[in-house]
Amino acid sequence: MTATIALLGTSADPPTLGHQALLEGLLDHFQRVATWASDNPLKRHDASLDLRSELLQALVMAIDNPRIxxxxxxxxxxxxxxxxxxxxxxPQHELCFVVGSDLAVQIPQWRSSELWLKRCRLGVVPRKGWPLEPEHLEQLRRLGAEITVLPLQIPATASSSIRHTSAADQIPKPLWPLLLQHNLYGLQDAPS
Incomplete structure (x- = not known):
């Protein structure tokens, strides 16, 4: 059987407890998980790509699983x-591109979606507050998507909450040293 690799790109601006739960949950469904920080052309990013990658690396190291x-x-x-x-x-692996339900509705507007949807499986993770409607899935299928809805329980966290309200309780503990070192997101002190 061909091993399937889950691909999870994220703005990671910053990574949250939701990112951590998602990465850990993907390990239950895939032989391997590859992740990276990326620039989303539809978003404005508060931290540089290099810093966001460093934060995501700290989270991956804290998860400490050789399959991620x-x-x-x-x-x-x-x-x-x-x-x-x-x-x-x-080249010898099946690829599953993973998105949250909040992004699934945007995919038809993404560049070349009708081409790339045919090159991989699309893994959709329901997020609290962003319901996954059957018509959204059907629209993706019409574009050629083979969809797997992943049964993961992800906490209702959002990077935007951290950026806008300094929601410190949504930040994984291993990220605090980097966040404070680089004076990111207006955060002053790690929670005790």
Whole structure:
């Protein structure tokens, strides 16, 4: 059987407890998980890509599982480029591009979605507050997507909450030293 690799690109601005739960949950469903920080052309980012990659690396190291890796070479603002790089890197593996339900509704507007959806499986993770509607899935299927809805329980966290309200309780503990060192997101002290 061909091993399937879960591909999870994220803005990681900053990584949250939700990112941690998602990465750990993907390990229950895939032989391997590759993640990276990326620039989303539809978002404004508060921290540089290098810093966000460093934060994500700290989270991956804290998860401490050899089946998960950060691969920053996959990073691109465009999914088609990421998938071309992943297919070149792992030519003998099936690829599953993972998104949250909040992004699933945007995919039809992404560059070359009708092309890249045919090159991989699409893994969709329901997020609290972003319901996954059957018509959204059907629209993706019409574009050629083979969809797997992943049964993961992800806490209702959002990077935007941290950026806008300094929601310190949503930040994984291993990230605090880097956040404070780089004076990111207006955070002053790690919670005790």
């Amino acid at each position: 890796s950060i691969d920053q070479t996959l990073s691109s603002p465009y999914t088609i480029t990421t998938l071309e790089r992943a297919a070149h890197r792992w």
